Amino acid sequence: MKIKFLGHSAFLIDDLLIDPFIKDNPICPVKIEDIKCKIICITHDHWDHIGDSFEIAKNNDATLVGVSDTVKKAEEVGIKTEHMNIGGMVKLGDWEIILVPATHSGNPSGFILKKDKTVYHAGDTGLFMDMMLIGGYNIDVALLPIGGRYTMDIEQAVEACKLLKCKKAIPMHYNTWEVIKANPEEFKKKAPCEVIILKPGEEFEV
Ligand code: NI
Ligand code: MN
Secondary structure (H helix, E strand, O other): OEEEEOOOOOEEEOOEEEOOOOOOOOOOOOOHHHOOOOEEEOOOOOHHHHOOHHHHHHHHOOEEEEEHHHHHHHHHOOOEEEEEOOOOEEEEOOEEEEEEOOOOOOOOOEEEEEOOOEEEEOOOOOOOOOHHHHHHHOOOEEEEEOEOOOOOEHHHHHHHHHHHOOOEEEEEOOOOOHHHOOOHHHHHHHOOOEEOOOOOOOEEEO
């Protein structure tokens, strides 16, 4: 499984794209036209997460996956969708996709993405105790926000790693703008698990 960081909360994991905030993302090094994917998961409908998902879905004839209220609009413009809600699971290609809670405004969620390995994308969230239950999925890699202000900061993300008992963590949702400035090296130093810091455009084989 290859995890490519596209900046902010956007990742391309093999043929699955999450929260593709590309065009208006000042730290994203790739162009919309160059992204190839079959599945697009959206954690919530804030602009820095739903991003360019409609355009990329159309370019790739990809299926958009997320909370019903979020993907409904995509369906109305002819995009293939899989409606879900918290606790639900869909199988798509080689993937098992499970929607889990997040603590945030709007209709927030996180994803458990299972194939040969299990990845947890936390979406935008504060720290919450149910991360302990999410840890029951036996997480190989957790993608966690560390930028603070709108999500967890470094200290909280460190606590999240303890609750999740994840083997590895990759920080996200930081340094996109000045207001969510954070030093990932500090997270790496404090976290109880291995931390992989990816620069936008870099990938990691898990
Ligand atoms: Ni948000
Ligand atoms: Mn956000």
